[in-house]
Amino acid sequence: MNFKKIAAYTACGVAALAVATLALPRHVSIERSAMIEAxxxxxxxxxxxxxxYQTFNPYKDLDPNLQVQMFGPATGVGSGFSFExxxxxxxxTVAAVTEEQVVFDLDLGPLGQPTQAISAVAVDGATEVTWSMDMDLGMNPVFRVMGLFMDGMIGPNFELGLANIADVAA
Known part of the structure; x- marks a missing residue:
């Protein structure tokens, strides 16, 4: 087989792989819930x-050197922080607040702009707290492949955050 045929087959294989990744889900949703005595x-x-938020921020537990700079009002819509x-x-940034939910807009630069929410609903004398994230992975084939692993990567962080909420909200 000559070099031109090998190059052509390789190019076709790469193109087929790239097209196949577009069949992967574009939207990713991650959710964890816990019953909390608060x-x-x-x-x-x-x-x-x-x-x-900083009292239960799971990323502060996972990275003791996390740098956080707060901005906007102390609470409510527009309240937020940058992190590194x-x-x-x-x-x-807090995008919306209701009696049962806080919605956050995240800006992760080239990694995307997911939306997170923390909801709290009274259930039988306790509170069911749900932490969720929705993200549009766009047409980027690498992000679509990463989307397959997002629940396993982010879910444990939400579980840690829920445990932290249980500790500080009680």
Missing amino acids: TPEAVIDLAASNTG GKDGAGQQ
Whole structure:
């Protein structure tokens, strides 16, 4: 086989692989829930606050050198923080607050702009707290492949955050 045929077959294989990745899901959703002995109001108040969020931020546990700079109002829409650590840099801003949910816009630069939410609903004398994230991976084939592993990468961080909420909100 000559070099031109090998190059042509290789190019076809790479192109086929790239096209195949486009069949992977474009949207990724990750969710974890826990029952917490606190009121929904206490959880929402923590989540909607710059300083409150830092009391349960799981990434501070995972990276003791995480740098956090707060901005905007102390609580509510527009409240947020920028961060830089071993896993990268970005910004998180409170986009909406209701009695049962705080929605956050994240900007992870070239890694994307996912939306996160923390919801808190009273259930039988406790509060079911759900931490979720939705992300559009776009047309990037590398991101689509990474999307297959996102639940396993991010889910444990949410579980740690929920455990931290249980500790500080009680």
